Amino acid sequence: MDPINKIALEMHRRTFLGRGIANLGLLALHSLLPSKLKGADGPAQGGRWRGVVNPLHHPAKAKRVIYLYQAGGPSHLETFDNKPKLAEMHGKPMPESFTKGQQIAQLQGKPLICFGPQYGFQRYGKSGQEICELFPHIGSVADDICIIRSMWTEQINHDPAHTLMNTGSIIAGRPSMGSWVLYGLGSETEDLPGFVVLLSSGRGGQMQPIAARQWSAGILPSKFQGVKLNSVGDPVLYIQNPAGVDAGLQRKSIEAINELNRVQHKFEPDPEILTRISQYEMAFRMQISVPELMDMSKEPAHVLEAYGANPGDGSFASNCLLARRLAERGVRFIQLYHRDWDHHGGVKKNMALKAEEVDRPTAALIRDLKERGMLDETMIIWGGEFGRTPMSQGGDGRDHHIKGFSYMVAGGGFKAGITYGATDELGYQATENPVSVHDFHATMLHLLGIDHKRLTVKFQGLDVRLTGVSGDVVKDILA
Numbered sequence: 001m002d003p004i005n006k007i008a009l010e011m012h013r014r015t016f017l018g019r020g021i022a023n024l025g026l027l028a029l030h031s032l033l034p035s036k037l038k039g040a041d042g043p044a045q046g047g048r049w050r051g052v053v054n055p056l057h058h059p060a061k062a063k064r065v066i067y068l069y070q071a072g073g074p075s076h077l078e079t080f081d082n083k084p085k086l087a088e089m090h091g092k093p094m095p096e097s098f099t100k101g102q103q104i105a106q107l108q109g110k111p112l113i114c115f116g117p118q119y120g121f122q123r124y125g126k127s128g129q130e131i132c133e134l135f136p137h138i139g140s141v142a143d144d145i146c147i148i149r150s151m152w153t154e155q156i157n158h159d160p161a162h163t164l165m166n167t168g169s170i171i172a173g174r175p176s177m178g179s180w181v182l183y184g185l186g187s188e189t190e191d192l193p194g195f196v197v198l199l200s201s202g203r204g205g206q207m208q209p210i211a212a213r214q215w216s217a218g219i220l221p222s223k224f225q226g227v228k229l230n231s232v233g234d235p236v237l238y239i240q241n242p243a244g245v246d247a248g249l250q251r252k253s254i255e256a257i258n259e260l261n262r263v264q265h266k267f268e269p270d271p272e273i274l275t276r277i278s279q280y281e282m283a284f285r286m287q288i289s290v291p292e293l294m295d296m297s298k299e300p301a302h303v304l305e306a307y308g309a310n311p312g313d314g315s316f317a318s319n320c321l322l323a324r325r326l327a328e329r330g331v332r333f334i335q336l337y338h339r340d341w342d343h344h345g346g347v348k349k350n351m352a353l354k355a356e357e358v359d360r361p362t363a364a365l366i367r368d369l370k371e372r373g374m375l376d377e378t379m380i381i382w383g384g385e386f387g388r389t390p391m392s393q394g395g396d397g398r399d400h401h402i403k404g405f406s407y408m409v410a411g412g413g414f415k416a417g418i419t420y421g422a423t424d425e426l427g428y429q430a431t432e433n434p435v436s437v438h439d440f441h442a443t444m445l446h447l448l449g450i451d452h453k454r455l456t457v458k459f460q461g462l463d464v465r466l467t468g469v470s471g472d473v474v475k476d477i478l479a
Contacts, residue, residue: 049194049223051186053450060449061413061479062379063188065181066323066334068362069381070354071162072208072341073405075388075398077427078351080147080406082121082130085425086390090116094391098428105156105400106344107393114426115392118348127417134355137363138408143417144366144375145410146477150421150430153386153402153437158208158342161385161402166214168441168466175218175457176226177441178333180466183217183224184455185448188330191289193227195333196326198319200231204353206342215335219459226335229290229322231314293325306364317361324368327378341384345397366410379412379447390427404430407440413447415479438471446473 077083094112104112121130124139129147131139138145155161160170167174175183178195187194197215201207215226296304296311299321304310309317316338323334338358343350362382369375387405388398404423410416422432442452445466452471456463 048190049182049186051182051184053184053455054186056449057451057454058446058449060447061377062411062447063377064327064332064334065178065379065381065412065444065448066327066365067178067336067381068320068358068365068383069335069337070341070358070384071210071337071339072158072206072343073161073384073386073388073400074341074354075343075347075351076149076404076406076423077117077388077390077398078119078134078347079132080130080408081149081404081423081427082132083117083390083423083425083427086114086427087116089114089426094426098424098426099391102403103156104389107389107391107399112391115347115390115396115398118351125417129417129419132355134351135359137359141363141366141410144370145408146414146416147419148407148409148421148435148440148474148477149404149419149423150432150434151383151387151405151407151437151440152430152434153405156386156400156402158385158400159211161400162210162214164437165385167218168438168468172213173216173218174464175220175224175466176215177444177466178215178226178335179217179220179224180455181333181445181448181450183220184445184450185332187332192293192326192329192331194331195224195226195335196331197226197228197335197337198231198322199228199337199339200314200316200319201339202316202354202357204340204343204346204350206344207339208342210337210339214337219457219464226333231319231322232312289329293329294322296321303368306360306368308360308364316357317364320361320365324365324372327369327374328372343388343397344399345394347388347396347398369411375411377412379414379444380410381407381444382409383407401428403428404434407435409477413479415477418477420474420477433474433476435474436470438467439474441466442471443474443477447478 077086092114094114099112117132120133122133122139123129124131125142127143129142129145131142131147153161153164155164155170163172164170166176168177182194195215199210212228215228217223217225296309303321307317307321309315309321311318311321316336319336323336326334341354366375366380369378369380383406387401389401391399393399404427420433421430421435423429424431445452445455452465452467456465458464
């Protein structure tokens with residue numbers, strides 16, 4: 001007798017009744033789920049996931065996203081928002097009219113002293129965009145980027161601010177933006193995950209932790225969560241077979257395991273069992289695709305030089321080059337976390353160190369994609385969870401700041417060579433065309449062909465979406 005059928009026949013009566021009753025409950029739950037979410041748990045043998053937004057809600061400008069997430073909160077006053085008036089008031093008391101009754105992090109109840117920009121600004125390109133002199137390489141692609149100077153957020157501490165920026169909510173367990181995009185659009189590759197995360201760190205700031213829940217699938221099936229690739233050493237643990245195990249034996253092992261999983265799913269229709277099946281298949285394909293992905297030996301010397309990349313060193317520069325290679329291979333959402341931007345002290349010294357790490361590779365990525373004809377369909381996003389105060393902390397640092405900060409975007413349907421929105425004359429609050437986190441998410445989804453109000457999942461009786469109950473597309477920054 002077939003061993004698998006034997007297992008089924010030998011189920012005890014109590015087990016059968018217990019599972020049968022449980023399955024009735026699952027069937028009832030299944031009938032309540034939206035049909036699109038049911039489809040998300042479809043059989044792995046059905047091929048790669050093609051998304052619930054099929055067809056698209058409207059024509060898309062972008063096919064994929066590369067999010068260069070600067071974790072810790074970069075200072076807008078030493079990157080993209082020039083404030084001559086703040087420079088004039090350096091060392092003077094911050095006018096109470098700006099700060100009275102406002103939420104401040106670690107400066108609450110302390111004397112608030114104006115702290116001028118620590119570096120000058122220059123105009124770059126035909127568009128004449130003002131960018132801090134620390135970032136001449138980004139300045140060299142000024143005509144290809146859009147600077148948003150009027151971002152604002154609701155959360156003033158790192159962890160909840162990361163969660164809001166990544167999931168649109170401070171409630172733990174909500175899907176990350178990458179998971180929403182993968183759920184909505186599916187993947188363009190069968191050999192790599194559709195949502196990949198890379199981490200790097202450098203010098204010049206406090207090392208803030210980045211939790212894996214920032215790329216979690218939350219209430220969506222776990223097949224949509226981000227997959228973190230290691231930047232140093234083996235990109236994925238156990239990517240190589242152990243001694244004595246070849247590809248043929250590995251294939252047979254996976255087929256046997258997945259057959260057992262399918263039998264289990266017949267008696268216990270848990271959608272995570274189907275995820276397990278698909279992930280075993282993906283892992284097998286990745287044993288071939290990942291080593292090829294990470295092999296930079298065929299990259300021309302001038303490309304490595306342009307990025308400032310030393311493959312395998314785990315740097316932001318190497319991760320930017322890897323992001324381009326992931327994009328070429330059909331990965332839908334690529335998120336790079338670069339840490340150490342939390343400058344409560346030593347802003348001048350530390351900003352110079354961070355600029356040295358990110359300026360060149362950021363510009364190289366934009367230029368590289370443009371030369372390959374990929375920039376128009378690839379959305380580049382550069383920014384963190386909040387900005388920094390125009391008031392000093394500890395004499396030479398800046399505190400967390402949520403009322404106004406800057407983001408830089410490029411490609412993927414964004415209007416190039418423009419600066420949008422503004423903060424007040426001291427860089428404290430977004431005063432012209434404010435852009436909330438939900439507005440930004442709505443705009444990102446719009447460029448991908450998704451109506452943010454229609455990409456929802458029913459959870460606890462509510463239609464959950466990335467943009468919560470608000471969010472408007474910022475049409476003035478669309479090409």
